Amino acid sequence: MAKSKKALTSAPTDKSEALTEHLLDVAASFFLKNGFAGSSVTQIAREARASKESFYSRFPTKEDLFRAxxxxxxxxxxxxxxxxxxxxxxxxxxxxxxxxxxxxxxxxxxxxxxxxxxxxxxxxxxxxxxxxxxxxxxxxxxxxxxxxxxxxxxxxxxxxxxxxxxxxxxxxxxxxxxxxxxxxxxxxxxxxxxxxxxxxxxxxxxxxxxx
Missing domain, CATH: 1.10.357.10 (Tetracycline Repressor, domain 2)
Structure with a gap:
């Protein structure tokens, strides 16, 4: 029973980490292709099929995203x-x-x-x-x-x-x-x-x- 509880509590964390990695993959591709000035969070979010809220909750600014x-x-x-x-x-x-x-x-x-x-x-x-x-x-x-x-x-x-x-x-x-x-x-x-x-x-x- 305890094992099942642990599995249930770890799943959201794993999903969140996977989403963060996906967002960083897409952001990295954008920065390399378009430069920092030519990339926007809106464009990156659209390409990643994620909401801007998903970005801003993890990376409040574009500079934070670039740093990550x-x-x-x-x-x-x-x-x-x-x-x-x-x-x-x-x-x-x-x-x-x-x-x-x-x-x-x-x-x-x-x-x-x-x-x-x-x-x-x-x-x-x-x-x-x-x-x-x-x-x-x-x-x-x-x-x-x-x-x-x-x-x-x-x-x-x-x-x-x-x-x-x-x-x-x-x-x-x-x-x-x-x-x-x-x-x-x-x-x-x-x-x-x-x-x-x-x-x-x-x-x-x-x-x-x-x-």
């Missing part, structure tokens, strides 16, 4: 990437795994589209770029910084400014491709090319920071 879309994407990525930081594994192995994962995510079609969208909307909505940075890149930099500090404490790396070093490493990875790919000047590097880019970044980074 980015938060969901970056939460998954952050958890996946943070799991790569194994303190007793060889540094080169850990940095390579992290670098390849970061570059693959950075070069993903939806990420590139989102960056272009944010660039177009930043004049009217400068807070969106800050929001994306705080929820995405800043979390990656923070996780990498903490890992580097741990390696310093174990005397595997020389003394360093961990945040600056994290920026250096990620800069080595994306500097070769970011501008050209984002502007559409050159195609995205394939998997083999991405691996070569990361290997070079790891070699240069360790040459500068290994004791």
């Amino acid at each position: 879309v980015i938060q969901r994407q970056t939460d998954h990525m952050s958890g996946k990437m943070s799991a790569l930081f194994i303190s007793d594994a060889p540094i080169a192995v850990t940095l390579t795994s992290f670098g390849e994962g970061f570059l693959a995510r950075f070069m993903a079609d939806d990420t590139i589209t989102l960056q272009r969208t944010l660039s177009l909307d930043r004049g009217k909505f400068p807070e969106l770029g800050r929001m994306f940075y705080e929820l995405g890149p800043a979390r990656m930099i923070g996780a990498l910084s903490r890992y580097l500090e741990q390696q310093v404490s174990q005397s595997k790396l020389r003394e360093l400014n961990s945040e600056a070093a994290a920026h250096h490493f990620l800069g080595l990875i994306i500097s070769e491709t970011m501008l050209k790919v984002t502007l559409g000047v050159s195609p995205k590097p394939n998997k083999d090319a991405q691996q070569r880019i990361v290997k070079s970044a790891v070699d240069v980074f360790l040459h500068g920071y290994t004791k």
Whole structure:
């Protein structure tokens, strides 16, 4: 009897969570296709076949909806990437795994589209770029910084400014491709090319920071 009661009480929650995920899926598609300025809650609600009340009860403003879309994407990525930081594994192995994962995510079609969208909307909505940075890149930099500090404490790396070093490493990875790919000047590097880019970044980074 107790089991049946639990099942009955959990069903509405499951249904509500499923609806929230559906709304975020539709909103993400709209933001990527039309940009922030070109998307409206009314349009998104119509496409999702949901009432505006369903949106506003979960996301009071369009900015809240956008944040939730980015938060969901970056939460998954952050958890996946943070799991790569194994303190007793060889540094080169850990940095390579992290670098390849970061570059693959950075070069993903939806990420590139989102960056272009944010660039177009930043004049009217400068807070969106800050929001994306705080929820995405800043979390990656923070996780990498903490890992580097741990390696310093174990005397595997020389003394360093961990945040600056994290920026250096990620800069080595994306500097070769970011501008050209984002502007559409050159195609995205394939998997083999991405691996070569990361290997070079790891070699240069360790040459500068290994004791």
